[in-house]
Each structure stands twice: as structure tokens, then as C-alpha cells.
Amino acid sequence: MGRKILFITTDQQRYDTLGVNGGTLSRTPVLDGLAAEGIRFERCQPTSVVCMPSRASMLTGQFPSTHGAWMNGVALAIDAPSVAENLKDAGYATALIGKAHFEPFMDVFGRFAENSLANLGIPTIEQPWFDGRRGAHRGFDHLEFATHGVMGPLHYAKWIREFHPEVVDGFYQVVDQDFNVNAGGGGDSGAPQVKFNDVPREWYHTDWVADRTIAWLDAQDSEREWFCWMSFPDPHHPWDPPKSEISRVPWREVPLPQNYPESASQRESLLDQKARHWRAWYDGRVVSNYEAPAHWAPATLTPDQVREVNALNAVEVELIDEAIGRVMGAIARRGWSDDVDVIFTTDHGEFQGDFGLLFKGPYHVDALMRLPLIWRPAPSVGVAAGVVHEPVSLVSLAATFLEVAGQPTPDWVEGAPLPVDDEDARRRSFESTATEWDSDLFGIDVHVRSIVTRGHLYTEYRPGTMHDGTEGELYDLSNDPMQRENRFDDPALSDVREELSERLRDHEERPGERATPGILTAPV
Amino acid sequence: MASLRHERRIKASVEEVWDVVKRPESIPTWFPGIVSCTVDGDVRVIRTVTGLEMPERIMTIDSSIHRFAYRITSPLYRFHLGVIDVIEIGPRDSLCVYSTTAVPDALALIIAGGTHGALLEIQRIAESHSQEA
Numbered sequence: 099m100g101r102k103i104l105f106i107t108t109d110q111q112r113y114d115t116l117g118v119n120g121g122t123l124s125r126t127p128v129l130d131g132l133a134a135e136g137i138r139f140e141r142c143q144p145t146s147v148v149c150m151p152s153r154a155s156m157l158t159g160q161f162p163s164t165h166g167a168w169m170n171g172v173a174l175a176i177d178a179p180s181v182a183e184n185l186k187d188a189g190y191a192t193a194l195i196g197k198a199h200f201e202p203f204m205d206v207f208g209r210f211a212e213n214s215l216a217n218l219g220i221p222t223i224e225q226p227w228f229d230g231r232r233g234a235h236r237g238f239d240h241l242e243f244a245t246h247g248v249m250g251p252l253h254y255a256k257w258i259r260e261f262h263p264e265v266v267d268g269f270y271q272v273v274d275q276d277f278n279v280n281a282g283g284g285g286d287s288g289a290p291q292v293k294f295n296d297v298p299r300e301w302y303h304t305d306w307v308a309d310r311t312i313a314w315l316d317a318q319d320s321e322r323e324w325f326c327w328m329s330f331p332d333p334h335h336p337w338d339p340p341k342s343e344i345s346r347v348p349w350r351e352v353p354l355p356q357n358y359p360e361s362a363s364q365r366e367s368l369l370d371q372k373a374r375h376w377r378a379w380y381d382g383r384v385v386s387n388y389e390a391p392a393h394w395a396p397a398t399l400t401p402d403q404v405r406e407v408n409a410l411n412a413v414e415v416e417l418i419d420e421a422i423g424r425v426m427g428a429i430a431r432r433g434w435s436d437d438v439d440v441i442f443t444t445d446h447g448e449f450q451g452d453f454g455l456l457f458k459g460p461y462h463v464d465a466l467m468r469l470p471l472i473w474r475p476a477p478s479v480g481v482a483a484g485v486v487h488e489p490v491s492l493v494s495l496a497a498t499f500l501e502v503a504g505q506p507t508p509d510w511v512e513g514a515p516l517p518v519d520d521e522d523a524r525r526r527s528f529e530s531t532a533t534e535w536d537s538d539l540f541g542i543d544v545h546v547r548s549i550v551t552r553g554h555l556y557t558e559y560r561p562g563t564m565h566d567g568t569e570g571e572l573y574d575l576s577n578d579p580m581q582r583e584n585r586f587d588d589p590a591l592s593d594v595r596e597e598l599s600e601r602l603r604d605h606e607e608r609p610g611e612r613a614t615p616g617i618l619t620a621p622v
Numbered sequence: 623m624a625s626l627r628h629e630r631r632i633k634a635s636v637e638e639v640w641d642v643v644k645r646p647e648s649i650p651t652w653f654p655g656i657v658s659c660t661v662d663g664d665v666r667v668i669r670t671v672t673g674l675e676m677p678e679r680i681m682t683i684d685s686s687i688h689r690f691a692y693r694i695t696s697p698l699y700r701f702h703l704g705v706i707d708v709i710e711i712g713p714r715d716s717l718c719v720y721s722t723t724a725v726p727d728a729l730a731l732i733i734a735g736g737t738h739g740a741l742l743e744i745q746r747i748a749e750s751h752s753q754e755a
Contacts (some may be wrong), residue, residue, distance in 0.1 A: 205735075206733075209671070213671075
């Protein structure tokens with residue numbers, strides 16, 4: 099029997115939300131257990147700190163500047179490579195259950211397959227790209243979609259509205275009347291994107307994703323290999339977990355994050371060291387991207403709001419951990435435990451109060467860039483458990499899946515398979531990873547490139563509306579793990595800056611064919 | 623208010639391109655995601671793949687300057703104006719410009735995203751007709 103693959107993603111989850119990574123708010127025994135049996139990565143970076151480009155990198159094994167989905171709202175080309183297609187060609191049954199987001203959500207015309215699948219059923223010849231080989235969509239045989247609420251055309255939202263319409267109003271309204279990310283506050287503290295939700299736990303999307311995954315697994319042939327991407331929409335905002343669960347983490351007892359300076363002057367002093375758009379956003383002068391509420395200034399964020407957001411976030415993380423436990427139980431009941439590789443990660447992080455900020459944007463620091471990544475190889479393979487400290491990237495996932503499946507790495511994959519230990523990482527030159535940001539929305543364009551090594555985080559800002567091309571950030575990760583002191587202009591680190599700048603140039607000039615950058619067709 | 627524009631150079635005469643877009647009832651044939659529509663006088667109601675119905679008011683169909691203008695009157699929009707201009711470049715060479723101005727801004731972007739796909743279809747249909755001619 100070959101190795102089956104359970105690929106688990108969450109959305110917008112910080113590295114330090116897992117117990118095994120030092121988190122103290124959530125209890126995550128299932129993921130902690132998988133980490134203890136497998137490989138835990140200390141420094142995993144996304145290729146982008148927003149959903150669509152990052153998720154497209156997981157599927158294609160390419161950086162955004164190669165696959166062309168360069169910002170949220172830009173669809174991944176329908177003929178883009180897909181690791182699911184290669185696995186399907188190798189005989190794997192393939193499924194994606196939960197949040198995909200390779201194509202824009204805001205799509206009143208239903209032009210994108212992700213938004214029309216729930217209406218059309220599984221499309222076949224209706225889709226012009228269908229050739230009978232790729233599966234229903236992007237190489238997946240089976241797709242059931244969910245996202246952060248109950249509006250829109252996706253499967254979960256339709257299911258709730260059809261079978262449990264009485265709970266629809268319990269969910270937070272993700273966008274406001276102008277279709278911007280809603281700034282409306284709720285909970286006890288009035289924090290944005292917070293609401294007490296009366297939905298029963300078993301109807302919430304976290305449990306729905308696990309339920310649908312178990313249903314799909316139960317329908318699979320015992321002997322056939324499968325690749326299942328189980329993709330939870332949480333703990334991405336809105337923070338509206340089932341109200342019945344929120345007593346797990348009483349928000350008034352939640353400590354403020356270590357990187358949340360309590361005084362405004364401290365926050366402003368830290369932000370003023372960074373490139374100018376940080377402070378501009380904090381003050382409410384500029385919202386450069388769609389991923390944060392258009393009518394909300396981080397400067398208004400209160401300590402109690404940070405506490406409450408982080409408490410609800412922790413509840414959502416716990417629910418995910420328990421849902422994963424149920425899926426692992428289903429796998430055990432089928433007798434597959436020894437033959438399943440489990441890979442857990444997320445697409446990007448979340449500020450959760452760091453520097454006085456919430457949500458995300460063109461801000462390349464650990465809050466958004468350091469991700470949880472756990473790979474529990476199939477026990478039958480006998481890979482030793484351990485920790486990898488060298489930097490790795492989500493761009494390596496596609497190659498890793500193919501290696502697990504015993505398949506060759508196609509030319510279009512840019513990332514090498516993940517290392518199994520530090521020695522393996524050093525032997526194969528896992529020395530640095532790159533993260534890209536490009537956005538151009540309503541006249542504001544921002545372009546950011548970062549390199550992370552084990553010792554440093556280096557960022558250059560390309561010319562755009564907010565930057566003239568001279569700005570940058572350089573953090574010494576050993577002595578300044580919270581990235582509070584920008585040493586971009588420090589002569590003592592000029593050699594480091596030069597070396598990391600050269601690594602960035604190497605990344606920009608790397609060989610390989612680039613897709614034509616996609617067209618922005620929606621905010622997200 | 624956001625104002626966005628997409629354009630497409632098309633290897634067909636201005637009349638061949640105009641023939642594709644000038645009839646209000648033809649929109650399901652060239653606007654991806656619009657599956658049907660009804661037209662009653664200057665009121666058109668489109669229906670999308672997702673089941674959404676949106677009423678529109680036709681403002682201008684001017685065959686002398688090859689301009690089609692309409693407004694989405696759905697309450698989702700506080701304002702919308704869509705304009706399709708077909709401009710002659712040469713005997714079999716045209717520029718089709720599809721402009722969207724709307725409030726809220728986010729919805730302008732969504733509609734304009736659709737117009738980009740529509741231009742590709744307009745091009746495909748007009749060029750196929752041009753080759754047949």
C-alpha cells in the first residue's frame with residue numbers, strides 16, 4: 099500500500115497559537131501529538147501574507163510572481179499547474195473540502211468555478227477547461243467549499259441557509275453595506291469583526307469541514323491512495339465561534355501579547371522605525387489593501403479588544419484541533435493510520451495585537467510570516483521525529499506531496515521537498531526563503547519583497563504610492579525576535595544587508611517561466 | 623466613487639463589433655456569468671449564474687457613435703454607469719472600451735472584473751464573424 103496524504107490548512111493562524119510552539123491560550127493536544135510523532139518546523143514562511151497568492155503557491159509549488167495570482171482578487175489562471183492534477187494522474191483520489199480561494203469570492207456573475215460549483219453540482223463539460231483528465235476542478239475529483247460566513251454561493255453557506263436558516267443571523271456580517279471589510283464591533287469589548295454566535299457547535303463551519311472530510315474518507319476504497327486537502331476557514335476573522343464554546347478561554351484573563359506595547363507612545367515609536375505605511379495605517383490615514391476594514395484605524399484598538407480577539411481566536415484554534423482529532427479517528431477506524439502522511443499548516447498569520455495592530459497587510463514580520471508547519475510522515479516509513487530550525491517555505495509543499503506519492507517533481511515546481519531534519523536542510527541548502535507582496539487597489543500600489551534566514555529578516559520596498567524604493571527593514575532575529583528595532587540603516591549590519599539584498603535579487607532573477615500576471619477582478 | 627476601464631483591440635470592423643453589443647437582449651451571449659435577461663422598454667433585468675437578478679436601465683444605444691450606456695439600478699449600488707464604446711481604428715481593426723463607474727467602490731471592481739471577461743467574449747464573437755464575412 100502506498101502513502102495517503104491528509105493536508106490540513108487553516109486560515110490566518112499564527113505560529114504561536116499551538117501549544118507545541120509555545121502557545122498558552124489554546125489547548126491543541128492533537129496537533130501537539132502529531133508534532134511529537136513527526137517533524138515540526140521552527141521557521142516556515144508563506145510566499146505571500148494574504149490568502150489567494152499563498153494558497154495558489156501551495157497548489158502550484160510556485161511563487162506568486164510565477165503563478166500570476168499576485169494579490170487577493172486575482173484568480174489563479176485556470177490552466178495553472180496543480181499538484182492535485184499530478185496526484186490524480188498517479189492514481190490518487192483527490193478532494194478539497196473547506197476553503198479553496200484560488201479564485202475571487204466576490205463574484206456576482208458566478209464566473210469562477212469555485213462560486214458556481216455549489217449551484218451547478220460538479221461541472222463537467224460546462225467548463226471550457228475540462229478535458230476529462232484534470233478532475234472536476236484543478237485536479238480535484240471532489241470539492242465542497244466553505245468560507246468565513248454563511249453568505250454567498252459556497253456549499254456550506256447554502257447548507258446553512260437551506261437546513262438551518264434560523265442561525266444565519268448569528269454569524270458576523272463579514273462585509274458592510276459598501277462591500278468593504280466590516281469595521282462593526284461586537285462581543286463585550288466592541289472589537290471589530292467580533293460577535294457572539296448562537297450557532298450550535300455542530301453546525302459551525304469547523305465541524306462541517308471535518309464532517310464532510312470524514313464522509314469523503316468513508317467513501318474511499320480501502321486500497322486506493324488518496325490526497326485530501328481539508329481546509330478550515332478559521333481562525334481568520336470574523337471571530338464569531340459558537341457562543342457555547344467561548345467560556346473555554348475567558349477573555350478578561352487573557353494576557354496582552356508580549357509584542358503589544360500598552361502605551362500609545364511606545365507603539366508609535368516602534369511603528370515610526372518601520373516603513374512609512376505602517377504608521378499611516380495605524381493612524382487611519384491609509385488602508386492600502388482590502389484585507390483590513392476600510393473604516394477602522396488600529397490606533398483605536400484597546401487592550402480589552404486585543405484580549406477578547408485573542409480569546410476567541412484561541413477558541414477557534416481549539417475547535418480546529420478537536421475537529422482534526424475526529425478526522426484522525428476516522429482514519430484509524432479505516433485502518434489507515436500507519437500509511438497516512440499528515441501535513442498541517444496555514445496560509446499566513448495575523449497581528450493579534452502585535453505593534454497595536456490587527457488583521458494583515460503589507461507588513462512582513464513574524465506575526466504574519468512565521469507559520470505553524472507540522473509534517474507527520476506515515477509511521478510505516480520510519481522517519482525520525484524532530485525539529486527543523488532552518489527556514490522553509492510553503493512553496494515546498496507541492497514537491498513534498500509528490501515525493502510522498504513517489505512521483506517525480508515537475509519542472510514547474512519551484513520549491514524543493516521539505517527537509518526531514520536540519521542536516522537534510524543544510525545539505526540541500528535551505529538557507530533562506532522569500533515572501534512577496536504586490537497590491538494595486540484604487541490608486542494605491544505597494545510592492546514588498548522579503549528574505550528570511552535563520553538569523554535575519556530583510557525587507558525591501560519597491561517604488562509605489564507609499565514608497566520611493568529606498569525604504570527597507572532589517573531585523574536581527576537572534577537578538578530582536580519581536581522585530582522591534584529596524585537596523586536597515588545600521589552601518590554595523592551593512593554586510594548583512596548587502597548579502598540579503600543579493601539573495602533577493604537572486605530570487606527576482608531566478609530562472610523559469612513566469613505566467614502573465616492575472617487581472618484584478620474583485621477585492622477578494 | 624471608483625471609475626475603472628478595460629479595453630480590447632479587436633480584429634473586426636467597428637460595425638461587426640457593434641453588432642455584437644448593440645442589442646440589449648444579447649448580453650447573455652457575451653457577458654460571462656449572465657445566463658439570461660429580460661428586456662421591457664428601457665428596463666433590462668439580468669440573471670447571473672449564482673441566481674442573482676439585477677435590474678438595469680438602458681441609457682443610450684447610439685449607432686452613430688457606437689456607444690451603449692446603461693445603469694444598474696439594483697439597490698446594491700448607490701450609483702452605476704456602464705459604457706461600452708466601439709472605436710474604429712481601421713477597416714478590420716477596432717478598439718472596444720468598457721468603462722465602469724460606481725459606488726460602492728468594491729462593487730465597481732467586481733463589475734469591472736466581469737467586463738474584462740466580457741471584452742474577451744466580444745472579441746471572440748466579432749472576430750469569428752469577421753472571418754466568416
